[in-house]
Amino acid sequence: MSNAVVLQGVGRLGSAILEGWLLTGAVDPKDLIILTPSEKPVAEKARALGAQINPALDALAHAKAFVIGVKPAKWVEAAQPILQHLNPEAVIVSVMAGVPEVTISAGFGGRRVVRVMPTTGVAQGKGVASLWSSDQAAMNIGLSLFEPIAETAVLTSEDLMHAATAVSGCGPAYYFAFTRALAQAGVAEGLPEDVAVKLARATLRSAAAGVVGDESLDALIDRVASPGGVTQAGLVVLNENGALDRPVKGAVKAAVDKSTELSA
Ligand SMILES: NC(=O)c1ccc[n+]([C@@H]2O[C@H](COP(=O)([O-])OP(=O)(O)OC[C@H]3O[C@@H](n4cnc5c(N)ncnc54)[C@H](OP(=O)(O)O)[C@@H]3O)[C@@H](O)[C@H]2O)c1
Known part of the structure; x- marks a missing residue:
């Protein structure tokens, strides 16, 4: 497996995460694969540092992580074209509010999932992020991506995501x-x-x-x-x-x- 990290969706939160990674060096831009339907300034900044934007999908074959940065109503549709190309071992990192781990895993062919609820302060490397996963290896990937850009809290139950969202998200x-x-x-x-x-x-x-x-x-x-x-x-x-x-x-x-x- 390579160190490639895929980010799908560079909206308000996706942009903030990308800004934070570029600022802190949490992810080497050369390891970044960004999937976005429209041009985004921060994605162009990442491209200039070596990131790939919308490459041929076989580039996803060795990805270690796939970060879902699209809206909860869009993720199923957005996942369809990439599923057959994505490394079966890739960890799915979901920042989506409210979509349970089991649902995401089923939508991604049983891949391991870590749920993360970050704030947009990650852009300055000063976010807050609550994490939940039933899988320790997936949790470790989530922590490696968010600890450099946020204060993190590992939750002991997925149900606590709601309370964590209410306190730090809202x-x-x-x-x-x-x-x-x-x-x-x-x-x-x-x-x-x-x-x-x-x-x-x-x-x-x-x-x-x-x-x-x-x-x-x-x-x-x-x-x-x-x-x-x-x-x-x-x-x-x-x-x-x-x-x-x-x-x-x-x-x-x-x-x-x-x-x-x-x-x-
Ligand atoms: N905003 C926050 O503070 C916050 C906090 C915690 C969690 N979240 C979660 O973060 C996720 C994104 O929220 P957001 O506020 O960043 O929404 P947003 O600004 O609407 O961003 C969503 C992005 O998804 C992109 N997109 C749509 N379809 C796509 C596809 N097929 N492939 C790749 N990209 C696609 C859109 O691209 P275009 O711009 O080209 O349409 C858009 O930039 C949501 O699931 C939300 O629950 C957000």
């Missing part, structure tokens, strides 16, 4: 929604809107930059909130009788339910 939108609420609260206290939005956005970036190492979340809060101080006064109100915990739990539960419904 999570950025929840942080942005909180940031918007923070800006609106600043406006209510007299800040001009542009100033409030600027402060709230910059605070999100600044807070994220402070999350390094393994310092606990309680310790991070304590770094900002001194006992009896200004921040502490706000924190007491923020979570009075679970006022913050309850809707966050509700949001994650709703996302898990939706993810479960979509994968049924």
Whole structure:
């Protein structure tokens, strides 16, 4: 088997993965085979470094991994032309939301599968990715492709993919929604809107930059909130009788339910 890695689909997530691989050298561009119906800037960048774009399909005969980067509604159709050419030992790496391992494996002639749920932060080598596979060798391939571009979490059950998606996949939108609420609260206290939005956005970036190492979340809060101080006064109100915990739990539960419904 060669080191060839096939990426099928260079959309929002496929582009981000490719950017991350080029940035970190996780995959040698000369080992990359990219399948895309339309020209994409990042694929052209990879081509200039030695990647093959839409080569004759017999190039897939020795691939070690096949990354599905198309939409869940498209993968069966997209797999058809490549199936007979793809190395039977290739590991299928699916980033598709909601499509179970067993379904993907059946669609790929029984090949081994690793499911990965990454965020688009992989483009900067700063993503988050949850992984699940029932096969350790497939898991190792998944880790080799995503550890260089993301913080990874190996899940102990496929069902947990839904919760992992709700926390890390949907999570950025929840942080942005909180940031918007923070800006609106600043406006209510007299800040001009542009100033409030600027402060709230910059605070999100600044807070994220402070999350390094393994310092606990309680310790991070304590770094900002001194006992009896200004921040502490706000924190007491923020979570009075679970006022913050309850809707966050509700949001994650709703996302898990939706993810479960979509994968049924
Ligand atoms: N976006 C995210 O943040 C995110 C996060 C986690 C998981 N995912 C998963 O990632 C997958 C892709 O999502 P996305 O947001 O990147 O979607 P997207 O932007 O629509 O990208 C899908 C890509 O698939 C390409 N494509 C369609 N048919 C193809 C074929 N037969 N061969 C090769 N490429 C083909 C499309 O090419 P054209 O552009 O030429 O039409 C398009 O660029 C989905 O399964 C989704 O569940 C996405």
